[in-house]
Amino acid sequence: MDFFERQRQAKKKTSTLVLLFIIGVLLISLLNFLLLSLFVIPIFSGGFSAEGEVNVSEIASNSLKDPILAASVILGTFLVITIAGLFKKFQLKDGGSTIASMMGGRLVNSCSKDPDEKKLLNVVEEMAIASSVPKPDIYVMDGEKGINAFAAGHALDDAVIGVTDGCIRHLNRDELQAVIAHEFSHILNQDMKLNFRLVSVVFGLIVLSQIGRLMMEVAFSSTRYRRRSSRDNNGGGLIIAIGCTGICIMATGFIGVLMGNLIKSAISRQREYLADSSAVQFTRNPEGLSGALKKIGALSNGSRLLSPNTNEASHMFFGNGMKESWFSISSTHPPLLERIKLLDPSFNGDFSAVQLIEEKVISTKLKKSEKLSQSAIPLPVIDNAIGQTVPPVIMGLAGSGDNQIKVNSSKELSDSIGNPSQEHFDFAAELIKSLPNLVIEATRDPHDSCALVFALLLDKKNELIRNKQIEEIYDLFGEGMSKATLKLSLEIDNIDPRASLPIVDLSIGALRHMSQDQYGYFNHIVESLVAADGQLDLFEYSLSKLVVSHLEPHYIKKRKKVVQVYSLKRLGHDCSVLISALAHAAGREEQTIMAAYKAGAGRLSSLTELNFLSTTECGLKDLDASLSVLEGVVPNLKRALIQAASATVSVDGYLQIQEAELLRAICDVLGCPMPPLSISMEEAA
Template sequence: MAAPSTHTMDFFERQDQARRSTRRLIAYFMLAVILIILSIYIAGITIFFGFNVNADPELPFQWWNPDLFLWITGATLCVVVIGSLYKIFALSKGGEVVARWLGGRLIDSSTSDPQERRLLNVVEEMAIASGTPVPSVFLLEEEKSINAFAAGFTPADAVIGVTRGTLQILSRDELQGVIAHEFSHILNGDMRLNIRLIGVLNGILVIAMIGYVILSGTRTSSSRKNGGGAAAILAFGAALLVIGYVGVFFGKLIKSAVSRQREFLADASAVQFTRDPDGIAGALKKIGGLAHGSRIQNPKAEEMSHLFFSDGKHGKASPFLSMRNRKPPVQTHSAFSFMATHPPLEMRIQRIDPSFDGTFPAVHFPSKKALETRDPKELAASAAQTAAKSAASAPSGGAPAVPLIPMIPQQMTQLFGKLTEAHLAYATLLLAGLPSRLTARVREPASARIIIFALLLSHDSKTRRAQFQLLNESKDPLVSSETTLEASTLIDRCPPEARLPLIDLALPALRTLSLSQYQDFTGLVEELMKADQKIDLFEFTLQHILRRHLDPHFNQTRPSAARYGSLTPLTHEISLLLSRLARAGQDGEEQAQQAFAQGVKELKGSRLKLSWLEQEDGFEALSKALDRLNRVTPLLKRRLLRACGVCVSHDDQVTLREGELLRAIADALDCPMPPFLPGQTLRSAEIPNSKSQIPNKIQH
């Protein structure tokens, strides 16, 4: 007997699987539309002859009527396609639309509310540890149940939403387990699939809605006049209503089957991320013991049911919870359990905690008085305990003065989309070690801009004077050379590897700017970068991160879909990318050409005719090249990123600056790359153990 496969899918294979799931969904959708067309045609031809509408009484019954079939086919396709595209287009603005539809309120990134601050801290830690931009977080204030969701097309426009019950009932470890589950959906490519499911079902639902409108209108008119025509229209409306809802029924079956499997994967990933099965298991158990369960009261909960952490429609507590020694089925689905978008609570918990006996603890939503009298120090103590736990589990030691990362590029791609306990501990300690004044400012919209400006200040005195003049001429009264220099002083007290996390931390605050403020901000960023008449690697990295994660929000641009199944049409873009990376990673032109040749060799199976670019194009050309390369399939991105790793590590080392550029390129390709951990070796794709060098304390 063959041994069972131990292969674990990496980030790119999971993304490719999600892409194949989307293709299967489209195939099912097309099959459903064909069946709907045939059903409407059969109903139409039967009603047409049955009620003898506008027909000769002597005309014999015929099943095949080409004109009627073409008319029904065209009308049905128009209705279904327009209905689907309308919904998908409405959701294309990102996860924020979904959050607001569900009644969410954007949590201010500088909030002083202890519970909201705890939630944002957990989200920030997860984002930095996974290499994704820090998402905006929404609170469903009217929902007393325990639930959460992640929504968006890509990590760039993703949002996290949680209910009031999640915020007020769960401990920090349980909250971390829930957020880790949602980050798994972000990393596994589930969000785009979920939104397309909403669009597909809406297109089919429109058929039923048209039938309902016909029925309503015909009943009114038929009360005033009788005739075969009115009866036929009434019957046809009823047929459309039935056919539409039958189509929706089978569409929901597909949605539920896809969703249930993704939920199991997200649960397992959350345990892997946190190494704390009690966290997510505890959250699921509290759902079972809470009277509100995981039910979402918002009327759009049914449409969005597959987005949630737990079943948002049927999740409710059993009436037998007050009875002792009972093991009630808390997640009370209907008899058609195959329609459920989530597996039963008991099954999910037992996969995480095999010792679970089915008994749920009694959980009550805290009273208003209890919430008002809750000591904020309790939440602070919880955060301190988490930091202590991270310090205990994280590798210790001091970071090297000039960080160098030994690298085997062929194994580098195992890190993408991979969030580990070590990365989470590293992110927690890094954030805890930042000066408190700096973290407070980076979360304020006005001062977050100043932090970005401070990151761009040059060490050259002449260039810095020119930058100070630009800052003092700014239209914003809060921006000046003095405030920027003060922020720069705080940044200088942080380790170099804190620069990218600071940019990520600023993103939620920067998203709250007005359009005019954002335009002034990006204009000043560009002027500060060009103050010395050149752009270095870090400046390009910073600008590209800002453009990639803020432009879609302010300019309402739609995310690009995979278009290229081959690298052949993109030879110039790949040549430009590898040439730029080779020069960035090597000191001399000869060494750079050798690094380029190694990168080309990594892509040898693609039969590409890549050429070394003697004249270096600007960073703007590189940015445009990355935009096109982002439209290749996930498995091609893996090969491309391996070639990039070869270029920057031709000397077997990667400096911090090169690592930042590599992570920016990965980010541009929608491939989140966790931070390199000091002491991490990629020769075996290992995460550092307790003897590796990760700073556990950053001097203030």
């Protein structure tokens, strides 16, 4: 199952979720109507006569036949549940950080000295590069001794990874990598968006039980007050009616709780199997994932969580965060032993032989100091990038036409979308090791990450333009930023040309911690640096698209409305712009350009009508406009577009570095992260 099929299934699960929600609302509404007609309305309508005779049957019969009452109850129930769900959706508007805070997570300081946290940071960074996903913020749930983890967010742009204290203390590196790969698969497969919708839907379904409980508490407290009061018994019937109404609503609320748990179980179990499978596919190491699951079985705390909010987010976790229930059908996760045996069929279920890493005691004083340093991340002028020795500058544009990568087939490129392999992880680890410490440290700091992006955009051929760019940085950000940019540019000029976009991936997490004003200044400088030479090249376009696509949703809270497109028939011009632009990028000679165009257009000929466009008709600005339209196409059409794009740029069996960067940027806009080209570092140098 490829990336696009997994996305299609995620959308299908969303439709299933809507259907189950409607069924749940109808069942609850029906039960509400029956209970109100049989019990509550007779009391409110004076169903008890002065002589004590009960006329419940007649009143109930009339109520059951009342269509206006039935419609009112159904509509009222629907409104209460829907409003509650929308309220919860509003609470979660800030994305994954909301869930992390709700679960008591602590944002990990990127400069943490704790060895286990440094290991976690390194694993997440490798995973981010290998999958071409911006590095998510990382949270640790202190005090949670069980082994567990979660991924949460609306999309790639606001995703966070959370792990328990027990997870980083008890798991070795291979096991931790497998757990993080499991969570990254949830990010890639759009499970996070589905999980957020589940939280809202389930909250809506169970809110009636909370309302019923509140009404019972009001009735109970009123009864106790009246007993202590010397007043007469006026109002006693109303209190009884409120209490009975509360009991009835609680009864329907119980159905809502049951429905909510069943919906979570129905949706999340299969996604957990898929995430396990994807994690093994990513790491090619089933022992890592099975080892983590075995340690859950061996640990007294297992994967259980202490947070009072665990039930609300139970379906988001790597393992079952709740106590084992007798009602196993409502469990959000498959049985632990079943998951292990799918990875290790020889396992006999004996957890006593599993070796646990002894938990180390970490200084709470250190934790508090790190938490304080992370809580407020200013963007002042800092000098941590200044005064360090750097090698002499090497002039020349990285990623020129001399850097070629052999491609076996265009299918190899398109199949890698959302499917990082062990090769990609090895490449990521090697790339991180090859980067200067100054660059790695810069990706973890908001100020230095700005300087890093600026350094990548400095002109490497024209010294006059470069000086003008530095002046613009100085005018808006000051001397500290301009000096840091120059120092980092000296380092960047010597690194592997394929490292540029992965460096930006690592920096996105830190760049999300700017203020709104700082982002405005940053965005202005990026635009100025790109426009400094009066032309937009492939690398500048690719980098700016990557930065904008991942930061804009974070700082501009109103998410862009993307219109779903189910056919390419009316998008022939936009498809023509895409394929023609890539064809011009793929070759300088007319024969090569036409061959590239025909290779790509042939993949789309059955879906739409294409025309070859000149460079004046398919420039990068035209491409930008067309991608804004094409990003709304459904997953199977995205597959076709990316297969066509891959066929275009790889027509001669080779891929230029800048072609690869452009293809990566296009995939990024379409919401389809393309892993880096994982060949040996020496081959591309």
